[in-house]
Amino acid sequence: MADGKTGKPKDKVGTVADRQITITRVFDAPREMIWDAWTDPEQIVQWWGPRGFTSTIHEMDVRPGGVWKSTMHGPDGTDYLNHCVFREVVRPERIVYELTGGRKGDSDFQADVSWIFEAQGEKTKLTLHMLFPTAETRDRSATTYKVIEGGNETLDRLREHLADGIANADGGIVACPDQRGTNMRFLVNRRRFAKTIAWAAISLLGMLGIRQLQAQGVKTQYPRIAPIEEYLMDRNAEIALARSAAPEAISKDATVLVLGRHGYETAVEGKNGFVCMVERAWVGAFDWPEFGNPKVRGADCLNPPAARSILPLAEMRTEMVLAGRTKTDIVDRIRAALSKREVPALEPGAMSYMMSKVSYLTDEDDHNGPHLMFYMPLADSAAWGAGAPGSPVGSGPYWFISEKTDQELNGLPPIRVFTVEVGKWSDGTAAPVHQE
Secondary structure, X not given: OEOOOOOOEOOOOOOHHHHEEEEEEEEOOOHHHHHHHHHOHHHHHHHOOOOOOEEEEEEEOOOOOOEEEEEEEOOOOOEEEEEEEEEEEEOOXXXXXXXXXXXXXXXXXXXXXXXXXXXXXXXXXXEEEEEOOXXXXXXXXXXXXXXXXXXXXXXXHXXXXXXXXXXXXXXXXXXOOXXXXXXXXXXXXXXXXXXXXXXXXXXXXXXXXXXXXXXXXOOOOOOOOOOHHHOOOOXXXXXXXXXXXXXXXXXXXXXXXXXXXXXXXXXXXXXXXOEEEEEOHHHOOOOOOOOOOOOOEEEEEEXXXXXXXXXXXXXXXXXXXXXXXXXXXXXXXXXXXXXXXXXXXXXXXXXXXXXXXOOEOOOOOOOOOOEEEEEEOOOOOHHHOOOOOOXXXXXXXXXXXXXXXXXXXXXXXXXXXXXXXXXXXXXXOEOOOOOO
């Protein structure tokens, strides 16, 4: 039967089984290792695609709503463009995205793709599902693009990539061979936090001292706030991410906030006084170069004192940023609100949990790490031993990266954030530990 508008034969939709291709492989490697090999752009280019193919990644933002743009280069010189929009990213369980692509100049390949990561002891079962619009597009893709053969060869290359990393690992620390570049750097990072994680994101993380940031610099700067759409998330995904900030015993009864177009909104009413949310970059220090970074997603769960005294500052920042106000406007407004007691002073005992596996805290190196944060009305960190060699405690000022005098703060009360690294993520699994 022909389509009345185009004259082309209509595809038969068919059953799900007729429209689907499924490929399954069991790897002799832990699930977290395979997840990292899939989500790290520096690793995935080492194994993605059939044999003889190479890949160029133009953009890869592995989060719900994030985009992955890449070009696969065939051995015959043909380029295949791919555009993916992530619908679900649940570390380390599944990745779901919508894929469109095809040969350069054509976009005749469409599929809903899911990757399922299942732990089987020390091994991992990885399942690739591709669901096509119709049975005929499934068959054309299998014939034209040889997706079954290509999928199997891609998983073969992943197995080789993992085996190469494990073979070179000595107690989890790998010396990267020159010809492989940084492809197995994740094995090192799983044992430690990179020393160059930016302490600038003090309200979002705080692994290291301010001196390290000053010494190493920041690679990327975000001087402007992006369109609001780049900061928004699927509501259910944001609730799940917010709750992952703290162990379930705490987060399951917490109030949950989600970001709306004009500020944070209550999505779930809690009953234990904790408030969980996903902070955006503008909750960090005002002079942080990543202040406008739309990729930042910092899952944070504030205890009752912090919910009463730190959260109002984050909400005020957010509302003013989304209203298009400048940093100077925001600082002046906060200063006036504190002076007039429109917002409460810092409460004793204010702290928060940031233990989510799937937060994205900074563009710098590891991007994430589990820790606790304690807010204190202090100007000096010496009493906590913060930053001392071997100390798990980090420290930095709340308002600005650079240390300010009382006169320079001009009405902003001194608040210092102390951070303590922890060895587990909120789900109880082991996390990397920072080494000096």
